[in-house]
Amino acid sequence: MALTRTYPIDTALQLEDGAGAHTSTFVGSGGVIDMGDANLHAAAIITTSVVKISANDETYAVEIQGSTDSGFAAASSFILATLNIGPNETNSATAGDVTTDTPAAGHYYVPFSNDFNGTTCRYIRIKTTMGGSSPNIQFVAHMTQARTMGE
Numbered sequence: 001m002a003l004t005r006t007y008p009i010d011t012a013l014q015l016e017d018g019a020g021a022h023t024s025t026f027v028g029s030g031g032v033i034d035m036g037d038a039n040l041h042a043a044a045i046i047t048t049s050v051v052k053i054s055a056n057d058e059t060y061a062v063e064i065q066g067s068t069d070s071g072f073a074a075a076s077s078f079i080l081a082t083l084n085i086g087p088n089e090t091n092s093a094t095a096g097d098v099t100t101d102t103p104a105a106g107h108y109y110v111p112f113s114n115d116f117n118g119t120t121c122r123y124i125r126i127k128t129t130m131g132g133s134s135p136n137i138q139f140v141a142h143m144t145q146a147r148t149m150g151e
Contacts, residue, residue: 005109007045007144015064015126018140021050028126028141032070039120041146044081044110048139051085051105055133059086062128062139064112066121078121081112086132111146 016028044064052058061084067077114121126141 007043007142009045009142009144013143015044015124015141015143016046016139018047018049018138021136021138022128022130023134023136025129026127028128030141031125032072033124033143034070035114035122035124037120037122039113039115041111041113042143043112043146044083044126044141045144046083046108046110046139046141047106048085048108048137049105050136050138052134052136053087056087058130058132058135060084060128060130060135060137062110062126062141064110065125065127066112066114066116067123067125068119068121070123072123072125078116078119080114080116080121080124081110083108083110085137109147 013030013033015030015033017030019029046062051060061082063079064081065072065077066080067073069076114124124143128137130137
């Protein structure tokens with residue numbers, strides 16, 4: 001018997017709606033989420049429905065970004081976690097990274113904190129950077145409470 005995990009979904013915490021496939025770098029349709037001044041331990045639940053890898057050179061870096069500025073000015077923006085998807089992906093060994101080389105449609109759990117080296121990132125968004133021959137990805141992403149050990 002397989003176990004199934006469920007996660008509470010709050011539509012106010014949606015990072016990407018998955019309404020259409022993307023073929024170039026994009027910022028999630030959910031826009032910027034204002035989390036206030038508290039430090040949080042959260043996760044992005046990313047559910048992919050389309051991930052093109054037929055040319056065997058496509059790469060997808062789905063970043064959870066945080067900022068102290070709602071406009072995500074470069075000096076105040078940070079990558080809090082990354083999901084790397086693509087053929088032959090290797091883990092970059094950066095804390096907070098999740099990597100898969102088998103990009104089947106499915107659910108990916110990407111934990112993150114909005115505390116970046118002592119800086120509380122009030123604003124959260126998702127950004128996907130793509131490379132390779134004709135990349136194409138479609139997914140839904142939400143923020144949820146992080147699991148604790150043993151869950």
